Amino acid sequence: KLEKESLMSIDQPKVTAVVVTFNRKELLKENLVALSKIQYTNFNVLIIDNASTDNTYDFISDILIDNKFFYLNTGKNLGDAGGFSFGIKEALRNNADYIRIMDDDCIPNQDSLKELLNFANHNPDFGFLSSKVLRTDGSLCKMNIQRTNLKKEINSNDSIKKIKLASFVSMFLNSKAVIDVGLPFKEFFIWGDDWEYSSRISKKFDCYYVPNSVVLHKCKINGGVNIIDEKERLDRYFYAYRNETFFYRQNGLNGALYSFLKVNFHRLKLVLSKDQKKKEKLNIIKRGVKAAKTFNPKPEFVFSPKTKINVCTFFGEPVAYGGQEAFMINMINAFNDANMNYIVATPFSATNNFFLKSDKIHLLTYNFKFDSLLRKRNIVKAFKLLIKKEKIDVLHIQSGSTYVLLKISSLAKKHNIKKVIIHSHCAGEINLKYKIIKFLSDKKIDKLVDVYLACSDLAAIWKFPQRIIAEKKYTIIKNGIDTKKFTFSPQIRKEYREKFLLDDYLTLCNVGRLSEQKNQKFIIDVCKILLDKKINFKVFLVGEGELKEDIVSYIKNNSLTDKFILLEKRDDIEKIMMASDIFLLPSLYEGLAVTSIEAQCTGLLTLCSTNITDETKLTDIVEFLDITDAKLWANKIAEYSNKLNDLNRSKYANIIDESGYDSYKSADLLEKIYRGLN
Secondary structure, eight states: OOSSOOOOOTTSOOEEEEEEESSOHHHHHHHHHHHHTOOOSSEEEEEEEOOOSSOHHHHTTTGGGSTTEEEEEOSSOOHHHHHHHHHHHHHHHTTOSEEEEEETTEEEOTTHHHHHHHHHHHOTTOSEEEEEEEOTTSOBOGGGOOBSSSSOBOOTTOOSEEOSBOOSTTEEEEHHHHHHHOOOOGGGOSSSHHHHHHHHHHTTSOOEEEEEEEEEEOOSSSSOOOTTTOOSOGGGHHHHHHHHHHHHHTTHHHHHHHHHHHHHHHHHHHHHSOOTTHHHHHHHHHHHHHHHTTOOOOOOOOOOTTSOEEEEEEESSOBSSSHHHHHHHHHHHHOOOTTEEEEEEESSOBOOHHHHHOSSSEEEEOOOOSSSTTHHHHHHHHHHHHHHHOOOSEEEEEOSOHHHHHHHHHHHHHTTOSEEEEEEOOOOOOOHHHHHHHHHHHHHHHTTOSEEEESSHHHHHHHSOHHHHHTTOOEEOOOOBOTTTTSOOHHHHHHHHHHTTOTTOEEEEEESOSSTTTTHHHHHHHHHHHHHTTOOEEEEEEOOOTTHHHHHHHHHHTTOGGGEEEEOSOSOHHHHHHHOSEEEEOOSOOSOOHHHHHHHHTTOEEEEETTSOGGGOOSTTEEEEOTTOHHHHHHHHHHHTTTGGGOOGGGHHHHHHHTTOBHHHHHHHHHHHHHTOO
């Protein structure tokens, strides 16, 4: 975040210059001095330092006193491509209308910005503008000559002209275009990033050469560098051949043919040369061209805070009272971005009262039957109906089904949804079916998804491709809850224990979908042992699901009907937990159950299955037990029943908050992820 604010005029569009530097402090200072002379009020400069080692910051510190200059160190050398991507993102974060990008050896004339703005004021829908680039001797800088197509350069005498390709030496970007096409590919590192980015923009927007805007480029030679004449730093040419081959192949048959001819011309010149390093150089060309075959960077989309966007959460199951729904309820209640419009959609029905009644979201249900042989077809049908009616900028897919994640991601990309997010909330049993599905889906899903979110490392490992796990390219969104709401209240405990006639009963609690995964039948087995132990107890069993009839029958068959309080569709979970004494979570598997966080927040003693990730344990009131031994659980419950009076339940909300599980912290991160500003 920027620590200072530029002078502003509400009548002027905000212009941010992005200057990328690496170990060229003298040139950088000359560039900054020139930028300091520009007479425009609503203007600031972001200096993006690619972790220089030449004491750059101290060298320019006198300039940084001016409140329109901001220094940002990337922490490592991201290359030109990564530096410009980083800088443009920061400019959007601070609501720039126009972004002027340049290298540290670019020296802009004092009126150069004025000329660009004059053109922009009369042609507001442009994608980018490009200045005339001269050398210090006044000659045209050949490496920065703009093109009207892949091959044709403009004439130096041209007036204002439409162009397709330009360099990053004084490129003037319309933020609307950046939001539309995404950031430059940081994966390019160096070389070719400007050609690719200008081409990407000019395919959707009119772009122009503005010759009255003049800059100097203090380059050493007047022309492009090439591997044939190069004596040192040969390894960097790998990027040149990989990036250029990728770029030209993105431009159809003509581009691919041009690339083929260019590369083989270079090879031929090297073969015929007497260069002692020609074998090394030929190998670099070979490696670069080969790498281009699998090089497939995806655009990273960023939305500035003032840009209005539509965010859709797509559930692959009915919207009921499960963990996914609980997570989103907490997020929606804590969201604070007035420029986001939230849509929640499911192919099936919605029974959760929050989603049905909330005025913070637009709920769309398509009411197909969930228990149907046509379920997969209906999911696709519902999503097609959704995107036909709604404009979606960000799609957040939440489902336990790999099919849903893969299929909906594929459809989203085909319909040009900019940011596709998948979210893993659970783990599961590793069997042959899982391994086959995982093997088949990993490579496909990796090409479709932009952002990977998970509630825990275990949930990420279970669902995401191996590359994403190995490179840690997923984000943990903690299952944040409203810690104030779940802060223990003795008054509420008294009220609810009276309401449910709990008297002196030891009160157990389980909240979750009535399903095989949640393993509620094990709780009934434990309760049979408690009954034999003559323990006076009651059990809150809160939830609905496909095993409801089986569980009710199992309770009845074990003569425990009077011991269980069966509840569903509740919006007072925190009060039920406050009325309880021990929370039971004997799940066969979990990602990281929201209910376990809620239980700990209310100071509820919590027993968890050893199958559940130890990331669940945020406090000293959680213990993990083996679910093959119901007697062990019963003994532990009996032991806990003697410790209840010694427990200060009110203190645990602060512990949960300090652990980062407050819903407002999670929601703030999630909104930043939606905008690409995390």
